[in-house]
Amino acid sequence: MLKPKIGFIGIGIMGLPIAKNLLKAGYPLIVFDLNKEALTNLIKEGVKKGESCAHVAQNCDIIITMLPNSPDVQKVVLAEQGILEGVHQGQILIDMSSIAPLVSQSIAKELAKKGVEMLDAPVSGGQEKAQTGTLAIMVGGKEEIFAQCKPLLEVLGKPILVGAIGAGGITKLVNQAIVAVNIAVVAEALLLGKKAGVDPQKIFDAIKGGLAGSQCLTDKAPRMFSGNYDPGFRIKLHVKDLTNVLQTSQALHNAMPLTAQVMEMMQTLMAEGHTDIDHGGLTLFYEKINNLSLKSKDE
Numbered sequence: 001m002l003k004p005k006i007g008f009i010g011i012g013i014m015g016l017p018i019a020k021n022l023l024k025a026g027y028p029l030i031v032f033d034l035n036k037e038a039l040t041n042l043i044k045e046g047v048k049k050g051e052s053c054a055h056v057a058q059n060c061d062i063i064i065t066m067l068p069n070s071p072d073v074q075k076v077v078l079a080e081q082g083i084l085e086g087v088h089q090g091q092i093l094i095d096m097s098s099i100a101p102l103v104s105q106s107i108a109k110e111l112a113k114k115g116v117e118m119l120d121a122p123v124s125g126g127q128e129k130a131q132t133g134t135l136a137i138m139v140g141g142k143e144e145i146f147a148q149c150k151p152l153l154e155v156l157g158k159p160i161l162v163g164a165i166g167a168g169g170i171t172k173l174v175n176q177a178i179v180a181v182n183i184a185v186v187a188e189a190l191l192l193g194k195k196a197g198v199d200p201q202k203i204f205d206a207i208k209g210g211l212a213g214s215q216c217l218t219d220k221a222p223r224m225f226s227g228n229y230d231p232g233f234r235i236k237l238h239v240k241d242l243t244n245v246l247q248t249s250q251a252l253h254n255a256m257p258l259t260a261q262v263m264e265m266m267q268t269l270m271a272e273g274h275t276d277i278d279h280g281g282l283t284l285f286y287e288k289i290n291n292l293s294l295k296s297k298d299e
Helices: 015-024 036-044 053-058 070-078 101-112 126-132 143-154 167-195 200-207 215-226 235-251 257-271 279-290
Strands: 006-009 029-032 062-065 092-095 117-120 135-140 157-163
Touching: 006 015, 006 053, 015 029, 015 036, 015 126, 029 036, 029 053, 062 070, 070 101, 092 101, 092 143, 101 117, 101 167, 117 143, 117 167, 126 135, 135 143, 135 167, 143 157, 157 167, 167 200, 167 215, 167 235, 167 257, 167 279, 200 215, 215 279, 235 257, 235 279, 257 279
Parallel strands: 006 029, 006 062, 062 092, 092 117, 135 157
Antiparallel strands: 117 135
């Protein structure tokens, strides 16, 4: 059985490994991105080059977008030479970007006018899990469209249908709030241990298998010990997500004081120029106010 032809738009930190995994799984790809270097590297691996977003949409069965923010997705879909100009009835758009749920719902309505279905399918797991095809994929949309796309999504990770269009985005906002607060308290607590004279590495080894254990602890504590904050997921993108979290919570009159506090910490780091470091760099906020580093002595 022939696999559907995939149009892929957005070859960034997350998009590139996702596209490569689809290619490895035998899906034919036509791709487009403004980043010519990333595009060139993929073309060398056997994908076709799209001339525009509309051209990609004209030449595939399923379109996948992986873009930074709501305005980027709106532009790619709705602007001149955008996806909407190239689509035809029966196609599916899977937006794997992390954007505002209301924007997903609005775009889905425009696509429906041309007989095109949509899933909002943001992911969690960062660059590492994008590379290994083990992402958590939170999907909103119609059950029958999800069933149709599930084999494709399973190449990339574990897809779960959480509700109608927009529900994927809401789930991602919940995820990002939990991740932000979790990273912050990992740094906060490990620094307490170090200030009290206990080796943070040994604390980490002792607690990671217990109730305090989490993926954030496992993934981010080693970064804190090495001081390596090369981006898996950039602080500025987490700030974007928390902006959507807080705007949504405010619209619903839902108090989120812990999330709001971590947002202020991230904004402080952004003001100091740390826009492109990994979000595990929240540690730098705590190290500065406590005048103490989590880095191991031999690093």
